[in-house]
Structure formats: structure tokens, C-alpha cells
Amino acid sequence: MDRYRVIREIGDGTCGNVFRAVNRATNELVAIKRMKRKFYHWEECINLREVKALQKLNHPNIVELREVTMENHELFFIFEHMDCNLYDLIRERHVPFPEEEIRKLMIQILQGLVYMHNNGYFHRDLKPENLLVTNGVVKIADFGLAREVCSSPPYTDYVSTRWYRAPEVLLQASAYTPSIDMWAVGAILAELFTLSPLFPGENEIDQLSKICTVLGTPDHSVWPEGMNLPQSNRFRFCQNQTRNLWELIPNASLEAIDLIKQLCSWDPQRRPTAEQALHHPFFNVGKCAPRALHDNSYSRMDESRSYPRLELGLGLGTESDDLDLTLSLKPSSLKDLNKHVPEHREEENLLYPGFGNPPVQPGLWPLMSSSHHPLGDVQAMPSWHQAYMADSQAALPAVGGFSGSPFGLFPLQPNLMESRSLAPAPIRQVNFF
Numbered sequence: 001m002d003r004y005r006v007i008r009e010i011g012d013g014t015c016g017n018v019f020r021a022v023n024r025a026t027n028e029l030v031a032i033k034r035m036k037r038k039f040y041h042w043e044e045c046i047n048l049r050e051v052k053a054l055q056k057l058n059h060p061n062i063v064e065l066r067e068v069t070m071e072n073h074e075l076f077f078i079f080e081h082m083d084c085n086l087y088d089l090i091r092e093r094h095v096p097f098p099e100e101e102i103r104k105l106m107i108q109i110l111q112g113l114v115y116m117h118n119n120g121y122f123h124r125d126l127k128p129e130n131l132l133v134t135n136g137v138v139k140i141a142d143f144g145l146a147r148e149v150c151s152s153p154p155y156t157d158y159v160s161t162r163w164y165r166a167p168e169v170l171l172q173a174s175a176y177t178p179s180i181d182m183w184a185v186g187a188i189l190a191e192l193f194t195l196s197p198l199f200p201g202e203n204e205i206d207q208l209s210k211i212c213t214v215l216g217t218p219d220h221s222v223w224p225e226g227m228n229l230p231q232s233n234r235f236r237f238c239q240n241q242t243r244n245l246w247e248l249i250p251n252a253s254l255e256a257i258d259l260i261k262q263l264c265s266w267d268p269q270r271r272p273t274a275e276q277a278l279h280h281p282f283f284n285v286g287k288c289a290p291r292a293l294h295d296n297s298y299s300r301m302d303e304s305r306s307y308p309r310l311e312l313g314l315g316l317g318t319e320s321d322d323l324d325l326t327l328s329l330k331p332s333s334l335k336d337l338n339k340h341v342p343e344h345r346e347e348e349n350l351l352y353p354g355f356g357n358p359p360v361q362p363g364l365w366p367l368m369s370s371s372h373h374p375l376g377d378v379q380a381m382p383s384w385h386q387a388y389m390a391d392s393q394a395a396l397p398a399v400g401g402f403s404g405s406p407f408g409l410f411p412l413q414p415n416l417m418e419s420r421s422l423a424p425a426p427i428r429q430v431n432f433f
């Protein structure tokens with residue numbers, strides 16, 4: 001480790017302390033994570049989940065592991081250095097992020113997840129602290145809990161920080177899927193709008209109660225499998241009506257609200273995959289493309305719920321030339337607002353360079369009603385496998401073959417991967433023992 005000069009400690013996590021350091025030879029900034037536990041055999045190190053996952057995953061939205069070194073029974077990971085994490089950005093912020101900025105952050109998080117899930121891993125501990133940011137570029141970090149999709153259940157060990165933990169994990173499902181990452185993405189998306197957590201549970205029971213308070217009490221129609229999970233018999237779901245998310249997140253567009261609702265579905269099978277989420281109309285707001293939320297699926301949603309309405313007020317003052325024009329946003333029907341949403345604003349490229357390959361086909365987005373039933377004839381995702389099959393076949397050109405697993409697709413963005421070396425991070429064994 002003499003090759004690095006430590007500047008200061010920048011993180012103290014469960015598994016390790018993270019230091020900002022400089023490579024003495026190249027002057028390059030790096031982040032060194034020193035694992036808290038001791039290691040006595042090199043095999044233990046290279047079998048760590050974090051090492052195994054990061055050696056395989058190479059993507060612009062996943063933090064790069066440069067080196068693994070062991071000295072005096074201490075294990076060090078050398079990472080590319082990032083300026084801060086999303087938690088710091090949220091905490092320092094006094095006014096909400098503009099939605100455009102949120103969109104740019106979310107696109108990158110989802111691109112990292114598409115790549116990770118398609119390559120057979122799910123993260124299991126997504127939270128703002130694990131999303132590192134430098135100059136607007138987001139990278140997913142901390143793969144200490146990452147699991148291979150094809151590894152066998154039961155998954156009984158500790159999973160994810162409570163506030164971002166999916167209900168099936170809280171209710172102790174023995175098997176779960178990458179959709180637990182999608183739940184966390186929904187909670188993070190909401191938090192980017194409000195700057196405070198959507199489900200800030202104080203313990204596991206309170207966590208489920210907080211979720212009920214927002215999403216309403218689940219039942220068989222909303223989440224059939226959930227009613228049979230081990231803890232669901234013992235846990236008495238508090239009886240809550242579904243809250244109107246727009247009231248909780250008033251600064252979010254209808255598209256953002258719809259995406260949060262779908263990501264935070266009780267039923268994991270009804271959550272969009274990362275790939276499907278990238279095709280959500282939220283990512284087309286401000287673009288010229290026709291948007292699914294403008295089609296007549298919208299008019300089938302419950303119009304009695306209150307949504308913002310643009311209202312043009314014409315007031316006459318006491319003086320004859322005292323004409324008062326006001327434009328205000330008021331709760332109204334969704335249909336009304338729809339009429340006012342500009343459809344032809346200047347297009348801005350929201351996607352990470354190189355992302356544009358799969359054509360975005362917003363019309364294929366399966367819209368769900370507030371009760372999370374599929375609308376019209378569009379089938380909500382029946383399973384991860386079918387969802388991937390359906391989505392891949394419908395929305396994407398043939399970029400590769402299926403291996404029989406939903407994650408057997410070739411990566412979505414081959415051009416992104418080509419831009420970086422595919423060689424795994426060097427693993428260095430220092431012979432101090």
C-alpha cells in the first residue's frame with residue numbers, strides 16, 4: 001500500500017472504511033476500501049461477493065474496481081475515486097432537484113442496473129449512499145451484498161438497508177428476484193423529489209406500516225403471493241387507504257408519479273424491470289416522441305382522484321383597464337392536465353452517450369391503474385422471465401440470443417461496454433504471510 005498516499009477517510013460503512021488516496025506514481029485520485037474483518041487465506045478474498053461481482057461488471061454506471069490487495073491480513077480494494085454520494089447531494093440540497101436533473105440521474109442508475117441484471121447479478125442494497133456521483137455521472141457502488149441471479153434460494157442473510165427494503169424481503173420471502181432493486185429505485189426516485197425518504201421505518205414492523213400508509217393495505221388482488229409469506233400471517237397489516245402519491249410528491253410530474261407507483265408495487269412481479277423502466281414515458285417528458293401516458297389508457301384511470309389542473313383565471317379589476325390574468329395549478333382530473341401538457345418541446349438528449357441503440361417505444365409501456373391491475377388488454381408483467389421475453393421481443397431489435405434465462409440476453413448497450421476494457425480488475429496478492 002506504499003504506492004498510495006492516504007489523504008483522509010471518506011466513508012465508514014458496515015464492512016469497511018473508505019479513504020481518499022493518491023497513487024504516488026500517477027498522481028491519480030483513488031478510493032481505498034479497507035475491509036474491517038481480517039483475512040487469512042487469499043481464497044477467502046477472491047471469493048468475496050464484492051470481488052466476484054465487480055470483476056465481472058464493467059460499465060460506465062458501475063464503480064470500477066482497479067485492484068485488490070492483501071497486506072498483513074488486511075484486505076484493500078482500490079476503486080476509481082468519486083466525488084460524493086447521492087445521500088450527500090440530497091442532504092446538502094435546500095431546494096428540490098429540477099425534474100430534468102432527476103431524470104438524468106435515474107437514467108444512469110437504470111442503465112447500470114440493466115447491465116448488472118442482464119449479466120446475472122442483483123445488488124440487494126441500493127440506497128443513496130451507494131450511488132456515487134462525480135460531475136453528474138452516477139455509478140453504483142458497494143457490491144458487498146450482490147448476488148448472482150442464478151444462485152439458489154433460500155436467501156436468508158441480511159439484505160438491504162431498511163428504508164429501501166422491498167416488502168417481500170421484510171416479510172421474509174425465501175426467494176426473491178432483481179425486482180428488489182427496482183423497489184429501491186422507486187423509493188430513491190421519490191426521495192430525489194422530496195429530499196426525504198418515502199418509507200422511513202424505524203424498525204422492520206414500522207417499515208411495513210410506513211409502506212402501508214403510502215401504498216394502502218395489500219390484499220390478494222394486489223399481491224396474491226405476498227399474503228402467504230411467512231411473516232404475513234404474524235404481521236397485522238394496518239388498514240390504510242392508498243395515498244395519492246401526488247399529494248406526497250407535489251413537485252413530481254404525472255409521469256414520475258406513475259413510475260414511482262409501478263416501481264413500488266407490492267407485488268414484485270408487477271414492478272417493471274430496469275429495462276422496462278427506461279422505456280417509461282417519464283424519460284420522454286420534454287421529448288417530441290408520442291407518449292403512452294397521452295393515449296386513452298389514461299382516460300381509463302380513476303378520474304375522480306385529484307391531480308393538478310392548469311387553470312387560466314380572468315379577473316376584472318375595478319378600473320376598466322385593470323385586467324388580471326393568472327395561470328394557476330390546481331387539483332383536477334388527469335384528463336384535464338393531459339390536454340395542457342406540451343407535446344412538442346425542444347428535445348434534449350437525456351441518455352448517456354451511446355444509450356440510444358434500442359428504440360424507445362413508449363406505446364409498449366404497460367400502464368397500471370391505481371390498484372395496480374393492468375389496464376385494458378396490456379398484460380402486467382406475469383413473471384420476470386415472461387416480462388423479459390415480452391419486453392425484449394417487442395421493444396428491442398435482436399441484439400443477441402436467449403440463454404433460456406431472463407438474464408441471458410446479451411447486454412443492452414454493447415457500445416457502452418466496448419468503450420471500456422473488458423479485462424477484469426487485476427487481483428494482486430502481496431506476500432506478507
Ligand SMILES: Nc1ncnc2c1ncn2[C@@H]1O[C@H](COP(=O)(O)OP(=O)(O)OP(=O)(O)O)[C@@H](O)[C@H]1O
Nearest residue numbers: 011013014015016018031079080081082085129142
Ligand atoms: N469509489 C469511491 N469513491 C468515493 N467514495 C466512496 C467510494 N466507494 C465508497 N465511497 C464512500 O464510502 C462509503 C462507504 O462505502 P461502501 O458502501 O462501499 O462501504 P460498506 O462498508 O460496504 O458500507 P455499507 O454500510 O453501506 O455496507 C460510501 O457511502 C461512499 O460515501
